[in-house]
Amino acid sequence: MIEITEIAKNVAVVKNEIARAARDAGRDPSEIRLVAATKMNDAERVRAAVEAGVDICGENRVQEMLEKNALGAYAGVPLHFIGHLQKNKVRQVVGLCSLIHSVDSVSLLQEISRVAEKRGCVQDVLLEINIGAEESKSGFSPEELENALAQAAGLPAVRVCGLMAIPPVCETPEENRPFFLKMKKLFVDNGQKKYDNVRMDFLSMGMSGDYTEAVRCGANLVRVGSGIFGPRQQP
């Protein structure tokens, strides 16, 4: 594990790199928000990242998130859910997280809407796309997306705010470019169709190894973990 004092330096480096990639692509750096992927880092380390200026915290596991939230780890920034969400954990996430990045089935969308409606709120979500068509990954295929959006349009308490992807593991960031560009095209094409409860505001893609490439291809939410916190301890 890296020293806690390194976290602020890393956040500064990542923010700089994001700004540089944005300007390279002719984009305004302020359009892009940095989500710290905080899994396996304790509340103290998360607070260090928040103090250093990450825009958002993103968690993967519900139990870990609830424990750190009770310690005030995320105070001052929005909290997003970025991991695989099981239907029986939806109750613990709705309302607490301002955005769920990782909705990967229509039945999960329905469950989120059901829980949010009961609470009297509307939950913002992204739809996860399995852009590399990988057996091991969840998410909608590009062909399934239209049906998912049409289903979302009929749900009372869920609002689709964009798309998210985790492309295949690659040797170099450039190899992910075709996947990022495909995502950008899906994002733009589907943003032009008008569905109720759907607006394509956020394109969540890019992790420590490839976030600059993702920004060049149009991402406006990047999820960076080890680039901020150092390598994670293997469980």
Ligand SMILES: *Cc1c(COP(=O)(O)O)cnc(C)c1O
């Ligand atoms: C862990 C994680 C990240 C960050 O991964 P790094 O390679 O450590 O930057 C991003 N997105 C999701 C969904 C993750 O689980």
